[in-house]
Amino acid sequence: MAKKRKRIIKILAYGFLILWVLFSLVPLATMLITALKPADTFMKYPPDYFSLKLTGENFKVVLSDSRWIKYYLDTIWIALSASAISVFVGSLAAYSFARHNFKMKKFFMIFILALQMIPAASIVIPLYNMFAIMNLLDTYLVVILVDSVGTMPLVIWLMRGYFATIPKELEEAGYIDGCSNLQSFWKITFPLAAPGIAASAIFSFVRSFNDYIIAKTLAGGRVITYTVGLTTFSNQYEGIDMSLVSAASFTALVPVIILFAIFHKYFVIGMTGGAVKG
Numbered sequence: 001m002a003k004k005r006k007r008i009i010k011i012l013a014y015g016f017l018i019l020w021v022l023f024s025l026v027p028l029a030t031m032l033i034t035a036l037k038p039a040d041t042f043m044k045y046p047p048d049y050f051s052l053k054l055t056g057e058n059f060k061v062v063l064s065d066s067r068w069i070k071y072y073l074d075t076i077w078i079a080l081s082a083s084a085i086s087v088f089v090g091s092l093a094a095y096s097f098a099r100h101n102f103k104m105k106k107f108f109m110i111f112i113l114a115l116q117m118i119p120a121a122s123i124v125i126p127l128y129n130m131f132a133i134m135n136l137l138d139t140y141l142v143v144i145l146v147d148s149v150g151t152m153p154l155v156i157w158l159m160r161g162y163f164a165t166i167p168k169e170l171e172e173a174g175y176i177d178g179c180s181n182l183q184s185f186w187k188i189t190f191p192l193a194a195p196g197i198a199a200s201a202i203f204s205f206v207r208s209f210n211d212y213i214i215a216k217t218l219a220g221g222r223v224i225t226y227t228v229g230l231t232t233f234s235n236q237y238e239g240i241d242m243s244l245v246s247a248a249s250f251t252a253l254v255p256v257i258i259l260f261a262i263f264h265k266y267f268v269i270g271m272t273g274g275a276v277k278g
Contacts, residue, residue, distance in 0.1 A: 028253075035059065035247035058247035071229035072252055075209060078140060078225060082147035083204035087197055089148075090155030095185055097156070098163035109157070116153035124217045131218060138221045146218060147208040155200040162196030163189060198263055209256060226252045 036054040062068055097109060127146060128137070136142045166189055174184035190197075215225040226248070233244040 028250075031246045031250050034242055035250050037243055039241055039243045041243070058243045059251065061244060062247045062251055067232065068226075068229060068248060071224050071226045074140075074223065075225040075227075075252075078143050078147065078215075078223075079205045079208040081140075081144045082151070082208040083201050085144065085148040086151045086155050086204040087159075087200050090152045090200065091159050091190065091193070091197065093152075094156045094159035095163050095189065097160045099168070109160070112153045112156055120150065120211075120213045124213055127214075128217055138219045138223055140223055142218050143211075143215055143223060143225070146214050147211055148204070150211075150214070151204040151207045155204060158200050158203075159193065159196050162193050166192050202260065202263060206256065206260075 033054075035058050036056065038053060038055050038057070041053070097105065131137050131142050170188050170192070171184045174188050175181075179187060210227065211225070212227040215223075216228050219225070220228050230245055230248055233241045233248060
């Protein structure tokens, strides 16, 4: 009876996981199928959603558009820079929280996590006014800074938990060999926290890569990210070209999906490692 119950639970668990995977893949599959359909498929009334006529013309148009290539490369540059700053500064802050005791430590940790919960839309206008006074609107710097600050709270929490799992004795051995506190951190603790760093970097990169509100409000003129650039495939007369938008979205997401598939082990290890010890 117990074996039968375990088997049923196992079947239900696997069934749920299969359904969840299918549910997650449906939007991506729909995007790909839409990208392979001619544009006039969605201009008809009613739209011919189930047409079997496919073409690669949409991908050709997107990949030959120099503006789109620039938008995409700019987005990668912004996301990489923002994630590097977030991980660098966040790791230093996380190390301080993990290794040192000071007054109101728990309060500051909760306060930092609370910052992560503030919606970007609620602070975008004050940010716009502040950077307008500083004459930094529509620059790479403003988007990189805001994106890096937006991901830093979770990076601090994640890295703090991961640093707490690394024995202090390893750093003390570095002190005996003549290392300063900072040297011991960079030469011993930081390399050992590679899985946590990878998880933080992936999280920061994806968050910055997919940002729209900040990129649209604080930039969008000279500096255009791919999320904002998607609006160029629409106009006031014909509306949104669903096929081109889907092709552009798919070409933008594929490299990120490949990157995550390669480094997903580090992401899982880093997330679980940081959750072991608080």
